[in-house]
């Protein structure tokens with residue numbers, strides 16, 4: 001895999017597919033810092049309205065430093081983990097007292113601020129100051145684990161430590177903020193935990209897990225996490241040399257936006273004899289899948305499509321289907 005081509009493909013995709021989020025407009029150090037603290041352990045959907053309201057009340061670092069703690073906590077309501085809000089205010093005071101009110105641009109000075117760790121320092125320096133500092137968060141760990149075919153558990157500190165040199169190697173000197181955000185955006189919207197949408201992935205051709213059919217198995221599931229059992233009955237419906245495939249919607253729990261064999265519960269077709277069965281793990285889900293013969297009466301629904309039998313392997317990206325078809 002070439003680092004340069006990987007960067008090119010991911011950055012091009014980010015340029016056209018990135019979500020329009022308020023902290024991506026006018027990325028000043030203060031705005032980026034507040035967003036990064038809010039986004040710790042909290043979803044983008046929950047943060048977005050709170051972020052805008054918080055910035056209306058505290059539009060600058062000076063206004064935050066001049067505020068009372070109670071007032072800051074009041075505007076943090078609903079986001080939880082209130083120590084983040086206390087640290088934010090303490091850090092604003094530290095910037096006023098120690099840096100004359102100017103947000104520091106040196107790595108060590110940023111890291112000294114209350115509530116700022118290596119990830120947050122990397123985010124602020126790369127996005128707001130355009131300095132080539134790497135970052136590693138849960139999304140980046142998952143993307144790297146799959147992209148480079150690295151076996152490990154996302155919360156294992158030794159595995160996480162392995163990610164930093166990779167992140168450091170890849171972060172470009174000329175566009176570090178976009179690169180770091182592109183990696184996280186890929187993890188949040190395409191290379192998601194339960195259902196990587198490899199068919200729509202801009203870096204699939206660089207991805208080791210995709211090439212080996214391991215995308216559903218990496219990173220390894222956390223120890224002690226009880227697998228969630230899932231049972232599917234899928235249908236093999238063949239007519240005139242074509243097989244009926246089903247495009248799963250973005251709302252599915254597993255294998256979102258990917259082509260698969262239709263589940264019996266989605267079609268008006270009575271399942272017949274069993275052709276094959278298999279078990280398969282997708283992150284922390286333990287699937288038992290049975291494939292049954294069936295025939296369809298009438299036209300297929302809009303989510304389904306007849307595909308020539310010889311072409312179905314090219315459409316069925318998840319290794320689950322390939323495993324099932326091998327047993328057929």
Ligand code: SF4
Pocket residue numbers: 143146147190191192196197198199201202203204205207208209210215
């Ligand atoms: S090809 Fe699939 S597993 Fe690989 S990075 Fe893309 S979405 Fe993730």
